[in-house]
Amino acid sequence: MSITIRDVARRAGVSTSTVSRVLNDTCPVDEGKRRRVLDAVEHLGYSPDPAARSLLGKRTGAIGVVLPFVGAEFFSDFLTGLDEAAQSNNLFLIISTSHRDAEEFRAAMHAMEKRVDGIIVMAPELNGNARMVPRSGRRLVFVNTYLREGSYNVINFDNFGGAFEITKHLLESGHRDIAIIKGPAEARDARERIRGYRAAMAEYGIDDTSGFEHQGEYTQEAGYLATRSLLMADPPRPTALVCANDYCAMGALRALNEAGVAIPGEMAVAGFDGISSGQYTQPSLTSVKVPMDAIGARAVERLLELIDDGDQTPRQEVVPVAVVLRASTGTAIPGPRAGSRVRA
Amino acid sequence: MSITIRDVARRAGVSTSTVSRVLNDTCPVDEGKRRRVLDAVEHLGYSPDPAARSLLGKRTGAIGVVLPFVGAEFFSDFLTGLDEAAQSNNLFLIISTSHRDAEEFRAAMHAMEKRVDGIIVMAPELNGNARMVPRSGRRLVFVNTYLREGSYNVINFDNFGGAFEITKHLLESGHRDIAIIKGPAEARDARERIRGYRAAMAEYGIDDTSGFEHQGEYTQEAGYLATRSLLMADPPRPTALVCANDYCAMGALRALNEAGVAIPGEMAVAGFDGISSGQYTQPSLTSVKVPMDAIGARAVERLLELIDDGDQTPRQEVVPVAVVLRASTGTAIPGPRAGSRVRA
């Protein structure tokens, strides 16, 4: 089998406890033996079995991540932040996806519980339903998730405010007929964005936006299809389009480009999330920048506080977002580093 | 603490051995007891501790993934395939990144070894250096990795052939001054692509391509910068540009668009990887499609064969790639589903 602590002990001529003590630096040990142990460890290439450790109720050295999907820039930015923070804390990342499905979510959480020290959860589809959350509410950090009770650790960003600001920007630019392509109905973040859009419209006296609302999804395909059907509908055609997220907006751009609709001349387009591909669309995409990598890093940090028995009082943090104006809404800015003119 | 097998045994009025037998279906058990055990399990919400299991040398139920980065579409497509396959086999995914660094790579492999049943490794920077690979060569599947010895399980795709084909397509279209923006020098996949480019050029009598080769990276930024300096250089300006990957090509597109260079009129551009954002660039991007999600799924499948002690003979698979012609090389095709005209 593998090399165990006993092999090390034998080679160093000490007991296994001494080896353990040296490795965990838990009691003072004679300097000579300490060296012999270290040498033996080095020579044998020993490293303690994590399974045995965690069996003793120690840390597993892994943290879990449950999110809806992995295959989108929004999520991989998040993963990048998580990965970096995890790595620099010598933690492994165990990843599982829910596909926005309640049953998959529950199963993933349950199965993870015993093999990690804590879990970071992104589940915008939970919709305040705290019942889905395992009773061991400690050692959980929620991201972009809306829970009804305030007793959880949550790191959210301002979906409502971002949508509000970007819609307001369009209104201030003179647009009035502003359509929206909505994200998945079961996702709370998408609904917050819709709320933000409506609130901004209402501020300008447009209280009934139902004629402007089109159902979509967080995908390019959905944005493409929704925009096409929007273009085929009866006039008046809207002059601006707020999209569920950047992918959705990219699909919209494509539909508009294909239809020969000038952007932003005939139709301004705005996205949400601020993924970096948004700089490379034609025209470049105005969006709401959400710093998912930083949020990922922060989530790990917060989780470690919980694990280390530091500050245990549940905390709700809200990370600010920023409207980034680019060419798709008529604020063309040349140059590579440009487009980062930031508001809000 | 948590619920253990003893709690179940007590509640069912049997011994722990019986519970174990019922759960693992290892010996026949009296039907009445079996039911009582199952009821107790259900009622208590018991599930065996994975740490205790793996301490006994059983499966851990997790597989490791080591890759250079997580934050790029190429990798997240891969992760999508891995995740799906893992989930449908009730496996957890433990992820770690090497950042193309030998030391990080070694550390990740080492630390993972004991906590997973097998590891899927993508390490194009290994460069045939099999010494970096832990001795326990079984239960390892390499993806997009070039090892010197043939005794490993490898799933590669044809970096050379893809670059060869796409360069050849440009040559057949009449281009002769075809530049290349090269990927990271230490990454073997990037070097294979360069080789493919050179081989195609040589077939058309262009043996010295050194004047056409520009150092780049697998990033938009690098593509942007390399293209800018290429545009500023002395004439003659190349008429086509083969890029290290799609991100790099997206940066090139941006530089060209900003400089007012017509694409593909004055400069044709080709990428590599076939990430889906390539459909949304302006113009849409000709590329070599690599089915990373399918490759991820296949890697899990192969790893499971190894774990299950199925076919243990090392196997090298090569997944075919396909040139996808889009607008950036002058084969403009309208419509959403188009652009999938596939060659090779």
Place this chain on the structure above:
DNA sequence: CTGTTAGCGCCTTCAT
């Protein structure tokens, strides 16, 4: 300071 002992949760002989 150090070695011996016991036990984490589970599975697998070994008896019965």
Place this chain on the structure above:
DNA sequence: ATGAAGGCGCTAACAG
């Protein structure tokens, strides 16, 4: 068919 006992690798408590 079933229960009791032992041990996987490790650490904490207990003696010395």
